[in-house]
Amino acid sequence: MSTENLIRRDEDTGYIIAWRHKSDFETGKFRDEMMTYGEARKRCEDLNSENPDKTYWPEKMKQDPELHLVYE
Numbered sequence: 388m389s390t391e392n393l394i395r396r397d398e399d400t401g402y403i404i405a406w407r408h409k410s411d412f413e414t415g416k417f418r419d420e421m422m423t424y425g426e427a428r429k430r431c432e433d434l435n436s437e438n439p440d441k442t443y444w445p446e447k448m449k450q451d452p453e454l455h456l457v458y459e
Contacts, residue, residue, distance in 0.1 A: 395445075397425025404431055405446040421448060 402424050407414040422430070427445035434443040 395424045397423060397428070399424040401448050402427040402445045403448045404434070404443055406434070406441050406443045408441050410440065416446065418448070 400421070400423050402422055403420070404417045404427055405415070406417075424445055431443040431445055434441070
């Protein structure tokens with residue numbers, strides 16, 4: 388098992404902010420802005436302190452598959 392995905396550095400790119408509501412079954416992701424892990428972590432800390440009813444965390448955005456390569 389590789390631990391490569393468990394190591395995060397502040398300068399790693401491609402992160403968004405994900406959230407979930409603590410008492411409801413709502414979840415979401417802010418996909419409109421990509422940032423580094425350090426930026427996302429800091430923004431999550433701010434959002435967690437401002438909104439005690441939700442939990443925010445940095446999440447690595449997966450690359451969309453390049454479907455044009457399949458259909459060429």
